[in-house]
Amino acid sequence: MTAQVELRNVRKTFPPTRATRSLHALGPLDLELRRGEFFAVVGPSGCGKSTLLEIIAGLTPATEGTVAFEGRRVAGEAPDGIGVVFQEDASLPWLNVTDNVAFGLRSSSLSRDERNKRVRDVLRLVGLGDFASSYPAQLSGGMRQRVCIARTLVMQPRLILLDEPFGALDQQTRLLMGDELLRMWRETNATIFLITHALDEATMLADRIGVMSARPGRLIDVVDTHWQRDRDSRIVENPEFGAITARLWKSLREESLKTIGRAIAPARTP
């Protein structure tokens, strides 16, 4: 498999503002995403996970290093073929579900019939077929997030970046959404890059899991799960599941303590 995304020596520093000093947020970091794989990233909060995603998405330029998507350099503009789903609710409250999902297709060259068909198919895929004319305010948080996923899928991206898309959902909904995400991943053949703070979620969903250090975020471990492509949330019963999650936690524990240590004074040792 060839690398679809290639990050070389990527580093991000935020310049100082009136209120803050300059901040070294990320890197140096090398990363390759293979076409069609499900890659998850875990890391302590504030380690630059979202910044990494925005750099790949072309929403934020890297301070140093290079980012390439399908061999082409990503520089400050979102490349065609990448879809992003954010952590926050990004549904458009003034549009109904159909118009929300069709939002990105408006400027495409598709015919109206083709566009409608694509929207219908995607709505069925994310299980919102019965809510085509509902408004986001009438939907639950999980359904709104599915609207956003559908809006991304309808563009038929070859790489989907998801920034803690289930962060605001309860545990049961998250597990079920995970199953649906796996199903969509299989049906669309897209590459998925998922950021999550939930170790079990990463283990359950991903082919490979990147573990990031505390700020400035670097990749300190990449874990291969060796799961079958055809899998779902019942994988939690697999003994390997516990072992992989445990390995992630082992790598992460020290890093998370560093992050917390910044906020809380270290515990006194007896």
Add this chain to the structure above:
Amino acid sequence: MKAVIVYRLVVVAALVAILEVLCATGVIDKITMQAPHLIVRDLYRLLLSGQMNAAIAKTLTNTLIALALALVTGVAAGALIHRWRGLRNTLDPLFATYYAVPVFAFYPFFIVVFGLGDLPQILIAFMLSVVAMIVNTLNGLDRVPAVLVKTARSLRLSPVQTALRLTLPSAAPYILTGVKLAVAYAFIGIIGSEFILSRGGVGYEISFAYTNFDNAIMYPLILLILIASIAINSVLGRWERTLLARRGMR
């Protein structure tokens, strides 16, 4: 909800009834004011006679022109100013103090420059209402969630597409607040300047009736303006409610 409407009507009816009683008992004499039921009757006659049609048409047309100009310019200017931080920082204090400026003071100057036609009146109304539009557009654009702007960028929308399809619709409830204010300001601007110096219009007719102690024309016309402005405002209010209800904000 139903009960609230009833109470509201009762309050209005009570105030009208008090006026009616005060007029009937002679506490308010006939030269000062007519009884409310007579005002309604005179308005009906006035509208039926058609003698005010030209004045009403002039006032409404000028108000609508000023309003349309203020809406288009205000939203466009708001969107542009929102994009340019420097421009925003420069203008913000000016907007904050704008309504301390007595815009009517410019009216004689406008008449000198543009003559005694519709243009100076439209300009006054435009100047009064456009800043309400700009300020409320800016206010709405400030409240567009950052994640929506990121979404637009990830969907590769151009700045103009982003404004027309995402940020302005997102700010629509705030812009609508601006429209409601702009309607009021446009009316004030047109009728006020007609009042001061004009060759026609409802404001001019009121002022003319006033100098001639012609209560049978003055009060009905005041009532007419009241009805028009309440009607426009309640239509906008209804639109606002459906807009907000759709977004689950009410």
